[in-house]
Amino acid sequence: MWLLKKLRPDHKTRADFRKHTLKPMRQVCRECTVLGKQLDLFAGALVASDGSKSKADNAKERNCTSDKLTNLLQQSDQRVEGYRKALEGQDNEDEAGTPGGAVADH
Numbered sequence: 001m002w003l004l005k006k007l008r009p010d011h012k013t014r015a016d017f018r019k020h021t022l023k024p025m026r027q028v029c030r031e032c033t034v035l036g037k038q039l040d041l042f043a044g045a046l047v048a049s050d051g052s053k054s055k056a057d058n059a060k061e062r063n064c065t066s067d068k069l070t071n072l073l074q075q076s077d078q079r080v081e082g083y084r085k086a087l088e089g090q091d092n093e094d095e096a097g098t099p100g101g102a103v104a105d106h
Helices: 011-020 022-038 066-096
Strands: none
């Protein structure tokens, strides 16, 4: 027994464990949340979990406000519209045929 006290899993073992147990851990967390709601243990306004470590990161690149989301959606719409217009332009060129009325031999 005294030999196992200093035995520790290496980083690869821990990483593999997290990778292989991700889906079951998510399911356990979901079931705990549902059970807590059914038992009226919390109303959903505030949830705390003991024994876990978390890191908050609210960098400008990582957060999303409603204004940022609106801007992103507008930019996406503009890109799609530009792409659609470019495709229409190519279609119009294809319909017009080759310059000077040249016809390819079959």
